[in-house]
Amino acid sequence: MRRYLRLYLQFLQFSFSRAMEFRLDFFFRILMDVIYYIVNIAFFKVLYARTPMLAGWNERQTMLFVSIFLVIDAINMTVFSNNVWQMPTQINNGSLDYYLTRPVSSLFFLSLREFAANSFVNLLMTMAILVWALRLNMELVTPLNLLFLVPLIANGVFLYYLLNMVFIIPVFWTHSGRGFADLFHSFTRFLERPDRLFTGIMRLILTVVLPLSLIASFPARLFIDGFETGLFLHLTLVTACFAGFMTLFWRKGLASYSSASS
Amino acid sequence: MSGDKFGADFRDDLRAYAAVLRQVVSLELRRAFAYRVSFWLRFLGGLFANITVAYFLWRALFAESGAKIMAGFTFEGMILYYVLVPLIGGITRNSTEGSAIASEIYSGTLTRYLVYPMPFLLYRFADVMAAVIVALLQLTIMLSAYLLIFGIPAGIQLTPSSVALGLIAALGACFLNFLMVSTVEMVAFWADNVWSLNVMLMFSGQLLGGALLPLTLFPAEVQRYLQLTPFPYLMSFPVQAVMGKLSFGQWAQSCGRMGIWILILTVLARVVWRRGQRSFSGVGI
Numbered sequence: 116m117r118r119y120l121r122l123y124l125q126f127l128q129f130s131f132s133r134a135m136e137f138r139l140d141f142f143f144r145i146l147m148d149v150i151y152y153i154v155n156i157a158f159f160k161v162l163y164a165r166t167p168m169l170a171g172w173n174e175r176q177t178m179l180f181v182s183i184f185l186v187i188d189a190i191n192m193t194v195f196s197n198n199v200w201q202m203p204t205q206i207n208n209g210s211l212d213y214y215l216t217r218p219v220s221s222l223f224f225l226s227l228r229e230f231a232a233n234s235f236v237n238l239l240m241t242m243a244i245l246v247w248a249l250r251l252n253m254e255l256v257t258p259l260n261l262l263f264l265v266p267l268i269a270n271g272v273f274l275y276y277l278l279n280m281v282f283i284i285p286v287f288w289t290h291s292g293r294g295f296a297d298l299f300h301s302f303t304r305f306l307e308r309p310d311r312l313f314t315g316i317m318r319l320i321l322t323v324v325l326p327l328s329l330i331a332s333f334p335a336r337l338f339i340d341g342f343e344t345g346l347f348l349h350l351t352l353v354t355a356c357f358a359g360f361m362t363l364f365w366r367k368g369l370a371s372y373s374s375a376s377s
Numbered sequence: 378m379s380g381d382k383f384g385a386d387f388r389d390d391l392r393a394y395a396a397v398l399r400q401v402v403s404l405e406l407r408r409a410f411a412y413r414v415s416f417w418l419r420f421l422g423g424l425f426a427n428i429t430v431a432y433f434l435w436r437a438l439f440a441e442s443g444a445k446i447m448a449g450f451t452f453e454g455m456i457l458y459y460v461l462v463p464l465i466g467g468i469t470r471n472s473t474e475g476s477a478i479a480s481e482i483y484s485g486t487l488t489r490y491l492v493y494p495m496p497f498l499l500y501r502f503a504d505v506m507a508a509v510i511v512a513l514l515q516l517t518i519m520l521s522a523y524l525l526i527f528g529i530p531a532g533i534q535l536t537p538s539s540v541a542l543g544l545i546a547a548l549g550a551c552f553l554n555f556l557m558v559s560t561v562e563m564v565a566f567w568a569d570n571v572w573s574l575n576v577m578l579m580f581s582g583q584l585l586g587g588a589l590l591p592l593t594l595f596p597a598e599v600q601r602y603l604q605l606t607p608f609p610y611l612m613s614f615p616v617q618a619v620m621g622k623l624s625f626g627q628w629a630q631s632c633g634r635m636g637i638w639i640l641i642l643t644v645l646a647r648v649v650w651r652r653g654q655r656s657f658s659g660v661g662i
Contacts, residue, residue: 140570147573147580154584161594166442291415301423304430312433 122219123227130230141233148189148237152244155181155307170309175251176339180309182241182248183264183338184331187271189241193234195276198226203286203296209374222365226276252339260338267334270354275306275330277357280365287368306330326353394495398503405507420515424463431459446532448593449622453530455591460523461616462588465543467512469550469611470582471505479565479572487657498559498646505555509548534621542628543619549635550611554582556642557607563646566653587613607642610635 159181163174172180202225205211214221249256282299289295305313305321310328313321321328333350337343435455439447450458478501481487490497529535561578565571583589585608592600592613603609614631617623623631 139568140573143568143570143573143577147577150577150580154580154589157584158589161590162438164596165444165447165594166438168441170437289415295415295418297415297419298422301419301426304426308430308434312437314433317429317433 119219119223122224126228127230131232133232144233145236145240148192148234149240152185152241155185156244170311172309172311172339175248176335177309179248179252179255179339180331180335182245183268183271183335184307185241186238186245187268187275187331187334189234189238190268190272191275191279193231193238194272195226195279196234197229197231199276199279199283200296201229202283203291206286206368206372207290211372212374215369221369222362226280255339263342264334264338267337267350270350271330271334274326274354274357277354277361278325278327278330280361281357284361284364284368287371302327306332308332310336322349323353326357329353394499397493397495397500398506401500401503402507402510405504406510420467424460424519427463428456428460432456435459448591450591450593451530451532453527454533454620457523457530457533457535457620458591458616460520461619462612464512464516464519465547465615465619466588466612467515468509468544468547469615470554470579471508471512471551477501477504478559478562479575482563482565482653482657485658491654498650501559502552502555505551509551513544535619536621539621540619542623542625543615546610546618546628546632546635547615549632549639550615553607553635553639553642554611556639556646560642560646560649563649563653566649566656582608582611585609586611587616604634607635607638610638 156178159169159174159177162169163177167173169177205214205225211221211225214224217224249261279296279299282295285295302325306327310318310321310332313328318328329350333346337346337350435452439445439452445451447455481490487497490500493500524535557578558575561574562571564574568574585603585606587609592603592609595603610631614623614635618628618631
């Protein structure tokens with residue numbers, strides 16, 4: 116464990132020094148994410164000009180949902196995104212060999228090697244948006260609620276990563292440029308909307324089969340509507356199942372990996 | 378005599394350009410279909426996500442607000458709008474994907490295009506035209522299937538002529554988007570990475586162009602200011618034209634405004650291209 120921590124600190128140091136080499140890009144990326152936040156907030160602001168409630172939430176509560184989603188997205192962009200993005204190329208051109216021969220878990224190395232230092236600044240900004248949204252919903256804020264929000268967000272980030280990986284791993288067999296990453300990108304629209312919008316079979320899909328609604332919507336619901344044992348168990352059970360499934364899937368992929376010819 | 382010679386040279390140049398463009402379009406089409414499963418999965422997945430999210434979101438909004446018409450759309454009309462957004466977007470915004478020009482600058486491979494017998498940007502636009510052909514095919518199949526199954530919603534004047542006007546608008550929007558994206562990508566002559574600039578443009582276009590929400594939902598004053606920017610012409614204008622929501626006069630006026638933007642951006646792109654070439658070392662980074 117200590118070895119992995121030491122290694123991760125090395126990753127951090129390397130990533131920050133590299134980010135500072137490309138200063139202009141550093142600022143462009145910050146600006147890019149700021150626009151993304153504005154777009155997401157403005158989207159719901161325009162909708163709430165037409166209705167007082169949406170999917171059981173008023174505007175203030177939806178802003179809390181949006182801010183939770185933005186924090187989860189920012190952590191994912193900072194910690195995992197760059198690494199997952201590069202994986203199909205590494206699998207296709209055989210550079211995965213390098214990671215397989217290291218004396219650490221290949222999944223750990225590949226998933227966490229690059230820390231997006233520029234997104235880290237954006238992560239701080241999303242935290243500020245979360246604080247703003249919490250201030251809009253002061254009646255919901257208690258020390259216990261806040262403490263509980265931290266593992267819920269962590270779970271959302273982890274689930275986001277797991278689902279993203281499930282769409283990347285097929286590249287071991289398809290050998291296409293990006294695997295099904297673009298498909299996952301299209302599906303992320305579901306996680307940007309409150310889960311109670313979806314009913315029937317779509318709800319089942321989004322909460323069990325492809326649990327995108329569990330990433331940000333369930334944490335927001337547990338915070339806004341109060342703790343619900345069933346909801347919490349659902350969240351942890353589905354995340355655990357997906358963690359197991361992704362690990363198995365990754366091993367299957369590695370078993371059929373044949374270096375540069377892949 | 379010299380006039381005849383000039384005319385013959387001009388015709389030869391045009392013929393040579395057309396031959397190269399045909400070749401580029403044909404190559405790009407083959408590349409697009411190289412991974413057929415991935416290609417169709419991506420397209421159908423994107424379409425499915427867009428329509429499904431819109432269906433559930435607007436169903437809830439119409440139910441919660443109790444309104445029968447919102448911003449000029451019935452519920453069925455609104456769904457048709459969201460069916461058209463990704464389909465028309467395939468035509469208008471396909472140059473947003475990838476960073477072809479920036480990649481050529483970074484790798485230094487732009488050098489080979491500089492000695493080609495045709496302008497680099499024209500060559501790049503041939504790539505875009507290949508994607509437009511594919512997008513037109515997708516639009517025809519999907520829109521026909523949708524209209525056969527669900528029919529034309531009440532209050533929507535979708536006719537062959539509205540589709541024709543919409544497609545003309547979409548082709549203009551495609552060129553406008555190409556100019557916007559190319560100009561941004563040419564910043565790569567000076568900056569280390571322009572991918573994020575491209576994404577910024579995409580995010581702004583989604584909200585301000587009407588891909589996320591019909592622009593008629595925005596407050597009137599915001600709509601008025603938006604008309605002064607190039608964004609509404611990228612998505613909202615062609616989609617509204619296809620749906621028959623614009624009179625011929627409004628369509629012509631919007632085409633005129635789009636034309637002005639095309640003119641401005643053509644000049645800008647030429648200036649950036651010329652200045653960029655001067656600072657291009659050809660070695661890549």
